[in-house]
Amino acid sequence: MADRRTQIMQAAARLIARRGVRGLRVEELAAEAGVSTALIYYHFKHRLGILRATLEFINDRADSYTAERDPDAAPLDARGELEQTLLLELQDIPEVRENSTAWGELRASAVFDLELREDVARSTLVWIQDIAELLGHARPMAGAAALAMSAERLTALLEGLSGRWLSGSLPLAHARELVSGAVDAELAHLAG
Numbered sequence: 001m002a003d004r005r006t007q008i009m010q011a012a013a014r015l016i017a018r019r020g021v022r023g024l025r026v027e028e029l030a031a032e033a034g035v036s037t038a039l040i041y042y043h044f045k046h047r048l049g050i051l052r053a054t055l056e057f058i059n060d061r062a063d064s065y066t067a068e069r070d071p072d073a074a075p076l077d078a079r080g081e082l083e084q085t086l087l088l089e090l091q092d093i094p095e096v097r098e099n100s101t102a103w104g105e106l107r108a109s110a111v112f113d114l115e116l117r118e119d120v121a122r123s124t125l126v127w128i129q130d131i132a133e134l135l136g137h138a139r140p141m142a143g144a145a146a147l148a149m150s151a152e153r154l155t156a157l158l159e160g161l162s163g164r165w166l167s168g169s170l171p172l173a174h175a176r177e178l179v180s181g182a183v184d185a186e187l188a189h190l191a192g
Helices: 004-019 026-033 037-044 047-067 078-087 094-110 114-138 144-166 172-191
Strands: none
Touching: 004 026, 004 037, 004 047, 004 094, 026 037, 026 047, 037 047, 047 094, 047 114, 078 114, 078 172, 094 114, 094 144, 114 144, 114 172, 144 172
């Protein structure tokens, strides 16, 4: 059984995915999580604390499902590891759909909320650095700036494709093909 804080974070991610950040109400969050509003304020102090904790929760959850590997599968080469990490963000399972939708809602809210903007920017930078590191394994002679730019393009593309897929304007299989093609293009670009 999940602890109370985890229950609250799971409920917050669900509500943000369904209703957006502006639609998040502490009373509704308490009902969704099966806890009191006092307990939510005890753990998170204020609404921004809830949003920051939810952002951290969905990032941690994404880290866990993008790190999952089939123990019986053959080890991947550096390119395969990069591609698989990106493609695991495009899975038609509830946890990934919810995470991607909540991330998009938090990112959209950061346009108007300067305090949240810093947290979203920091999370985005960590993701870019993670992808740059994977690119570096595939292209070890590429410079740090080039790796970072390629990682930024890939993560931005993935976010856009995820939004299109989740909104029904792009089939999942095609989104995954586009990511695979982008990986090849970025690796070729880095190879010179």
